[in-house]
Amino acid sequence: MPHTAPLLMEIRQLTPNAAAQACEVVRQSITHCCVLDHAGDPKVLNAWLANKTEQQFTACMAAPRAMAWGAYRGDEMVGFALVSHATLALCYVVPAVLHQGVGGALLQAAEEGARQAGVSELALESTRTAQAFYLRKGYVPAGAVQAWAGLCAQPLRKRL
Ligand SMILES: CC(C)(COP(=O)(O)OP(=O)(O)OC[C@H]1O[C@@H](n2cnc3c(N)ncnc32)[C@H](O)[C@@H]1OP(=O)(O)O)[C@@H](O)C(=O)NCCC(=O)NCCS
Numbered sequence: 319m320p321h322t323a324p325l326l327m328e329i330r331q332l333t334p335n336a337a338a339q340a341c342e343v344v345r346q347s348i349t350h351c352c353v354l355d356h357a358g359d360p361k362v363l364n365a366w367l368a369n370k371t372e373q374q375f376t377a378c379m380a381a382p383r384a385m386a387w388g389a390y391r392g393d394e395m396v397g398f399a400l401v402s403h404a405t406l407a408l409c410y411v412v413p414a415v416l417h418q419g420v421g422g423a424l425l426q427a428a429e430e431g432a433r434q435a436g437v438s439e440l441a442l443e444s445t446r447t448a449q450a451f452y453l454r455k456g457y458v459p460a461g462a463v464q465a466w467a468g469l470c471a472q473p474l475r476k477r478l
Pocket of ligand 1: 347348351352408409410411412415416417418419420421422423442443444445447448450451454
């Protein structure tokens with residue numbers, strides 16, 4: 319029986335050329351990993367996905383003070399993170415690689431990139447799905463839960 323070694327995961331900083339792949343990763347993650355948030359309700363899910371387009375990702379990734387990272391297994395992007403100014407705007411992993419350290423590695427790259435850019439505190443709005451993840455990584459609540467289109471987001475922050 320042929321033996322194939324498992325593909326190693328690698329974090330790469332991205333240019334807007336990777337927008338289409340990044341957009342697909344985020345759409346897959348929202349749809350399949352965030353059921354705790356959207357509960358399979360098509361209205362909520364569609365509202366969430368409405369601005370997850372290649373065009374929107376290209377613009378966000380090309381914006382001033384934006385930095386993006388992809389987690390790759392071989393040529394396949396399996397996770398994506400975007401920092402905009404002092405905000406972690408996106409951090410999403412595809413369902414096939416959940417709980418394998420990909421999200422943690424992306425978060426570490428984003429925090430390091432922000433720190434190098436002079437950011438002293440990183441803010442984000444967490445899904446319900448990711449809250450325990452961020453709390454384990456040292457984030458603390460920073461204000462009241464924000465409700466939007468049937469979704470709830472918990473503001474969190476961490477000093478870098
Ligand atoms: C949140 C998310 C990015 C985490 O990615 P992941 O690759 O599964 O996380 P990791 O395997 O790197 O886990 C890192 C750490 O968090 C912990 N962790 C991961 N998911 C967790 C969960 N749901 N609850 C509690 N702890 C969790 C792990 O045990 C690990 O802890 P350790 O480093 O102390 O051992 C991933 O669950 C995801 O994409 N979720 C859906 C999208 C989402 O909600 N993104 C956040 C938008 S704000």
